[in-house]
Amino acid sequence: MLHLALRPCIISLVVQDSIQILQTQGYRVTKPRRQVLEVLKEAKEPVSPYDIQRLLRQQGKYLNHVTIYRILDLFCRLNLAHKVLSNGGFVKCTLGSKEGCHRFMVCRCCGVLREFVDEELCKKESKSAVNLGFHTEYHLSESSGLCSDCYRKRFGE
Numbered sequence: 001m002l003h004l005a006l007r008p009c010i011i012s013l014v015v016q017d018s019i020q021i022l023q024t025q026g027y028r029v030t031k032p033r034r035q036v037l038e039v040l041k042e043a044k045e046p047v048s049p050y051d052i053q054r055l056l057r058q059q060g061k062y063l064n065h066v067t068i069y070r071i072l073d074l075f076c077r078l079n080l081a082h083k084v085l086s087n088g089g090f091v092k093c094t095l096g097s098k099e100g101c102h103r104f105m106v107c108r109c110c111g112v113l114r115e116f117v118d119e120e121l122c123k124k125e126s127k128s129a130v131n132l133g134f135h136t137e138y139h140l141s142e143s144s145g146l147c148s149d150c151y152r153k154r155f156g157e
């Protein structure tokens with residue numbers, strides 16, 4: 001009961017954090033941006049722009065695809081949201097304004113996501129790039145496999 005009562009507060013608190021990041025970066029918190037933020041916060045799994053449109057429609061709201069794509073593009077640039085490479089869907093960032101490249105480990109069985117930052121991994125990737133005479137601006141990578149629960153279910157203890 002307590003858990004249920006607290007949940008809406010937690011969600012709006014996270015939306016509030018993202019709104020603050022938008023504002024400090026000099027972006028206006030328009031109604032469409034707030035609506036997409038709220039859909040991302042409530043989504044249980046990665047959502048496509050079509051999913052976002054459908055979920056908003058269920059609440060009697062309408063945004064066109066171009067608007068949704070532009071908002072997602074902005075959110076990804078600000079690290080408020082990320083694209084999950086293996087399924088193309090978008091998720092809210094779980095690390096807040098943490099510096100570095102945010103990456104995911106994705107369970108191919110249950111779909112659970114673990115977001116992390118690994119500075120050493122970034123350094124290694126940048127070094128590989130330098131060795132090839134390449135100047136890296138950011139890294140995009142993701143690990144696919146089984147989470148510990150799914151691994152245990154499949155292969156025993």
Ligand SMILES: [Zn+2]
Binds near residue numbers: 082093094095
């Ligand atoms: Zn993130």
Ligand SMILES: [Zn+2]
Binds near residue numbers: 148
């Ligand atoms: Zn799993």
